[in-house]
Amino acid sequence: MKSILEGRTALRAEVEKTAEVAGYLWQNGWAERNGGNITVNVTHLVDNDIRQLPAISEQRPIGITLPALRGCYFYCKGTGKRMRDLARQPMENGSIIRIQEDCASYVIIADQPVLPTSELPSHLAVHARLIESGSPYKATVHTHPIELVAMSHHRPFLGKDVLTNILWSMIPETKAFCPLGLGIVPYALPGSNALAESTLRELEDYDVVLWEKHGVFAKGLDAMDAFDQIDVLSKSAKIYLSAKAMGFVPEGMTEAQMKEMTAAFHLPR
Numbered sequence: 001m002k003s004i005l006e007g008r009t010a011l012r013a014e015v016e017k018t019a020e021v022a023g024y025l026w027q028n029g030w031a032e033r034n035g036g037n038i039t040v041n042v043t044h045l046v047d048n049d050i051r052q053l054p055a056i057s058e059q060r061p062i063g064i065t066l067p068a069l070r071g072c073y074f075y076c077k078g079t080g081k082r083m084r085d086l087a088r089q090p091m092e093n094g095s096i097i098r099i100q101e102d103c104a105s106y107v108i109i110a111d112q113p114v115l116p117t118s119e120l121p122s123h124l125a126v127h128a129r130l131i132e133s134g135s136p137y138k139a140t141v142h143t144h145p146i147e148l149v150a151m152s153h154h155r156p157f158l159g160k161d162v163l164t165n166i167l168w169s170m171i172p173e174t175k176a177f178c179p180l181g182l183g184i185v186p187y188a189l190p191g192s193n194a195l196a197e198s199t200l201r202e203l204e205d206y207d208v209v210l211w212e213k214h215g216v217f218a219k220g221l222d223a224m225d226a227f228d229q230i231d232v233l234s235k236s237a238k239i240y241l242s243a244k245a246m247g248f249v250p251e252g253m254t255e256a257q258m259k260e261m262t263a264a265f266h267l268p269r
């Protein structure tokens with residue numbers, strides 16, 4: 001069977017980059033079984049021939065209406081599919097969907113009728129907001145990083161910017177490369193509209209949010225950019241936990257050292 005990626009260099013490169021990230025999620029131990037999902041807005045990479053392609057699935061509801069997404073195209077991880085499989089075979093463990101005229105449903109157009117992730121409401125709600133706000137961001141990534149999820153089980157860490165400040169102070173690069181910090185989304189049922197709504201709200205102020213007792217959700221220019229922000233936060237979480245395992249609470253960089261970073265790297269705060 002001919003893949004939609006054949007002869008389309010830019011679309012292929014985007015899907016292959018996403019597959020590379022899926023491999024990193026698995027290698028990091030963040031993607032047990034089908035854990036995590038990635039969606040990428042590929043509308044700008046879609047040509048007229050793709051626009052003419054017939055649906056290969058029924059029309060399916062998103063669960064919410066998102067006018068900004070009319071006629072948009074997304075590459076989505078398939079629900080129940082494994083990141084480690086997607087890394088090798090992205091078009092067998094994911095698919096490309098087209099948002100319908102009603103802005104409340106989608107069809108699958110390629111390569112196979114692989115149903116998109118159960119977290120589609122969260123992903124698409126965020127993509128709609130990114131389009132509305134003129135953002136250059138095209139990708140959203142949800143994954144289950146062990147140390148960050150562990151930290152979300154400790155109530156005192158869930159106050160606004162408590163974890164942001166702890167994680168920023170573990171190593172200077174975290175503040176430089178995740179300059180907005182880590183937002184907190186209270187526990188909500190996976191795949192629910194409630195989770196989508198609170199994720200959307202919290203991502204107004206952050207690029208990465210922690211889903212209490214579940215995982216993280218990040219937005220970025222592409223899947224690699226979203227992954228990098230999660231990766232630096234996860235590195236800080238590991239340093240914190242290593243120090244605790246050695247029997248002490250890590251000192252963290254001082255306020256003055258953090259301020260010096262803000263000035264030197266022209267950071268927002």
Ligand code: 13P
Pocket residue numbers: 034035036037077078079080081116117118119142190191
């Ligand atoms: P999917 O397999 O439907 O993408 O779900 C994985 C997950 O992590 C849900 O939160």
Ligand code: ZN
Pocket residue numbers: 035036142143144190214215
């Ligand atoms: Zn999950």
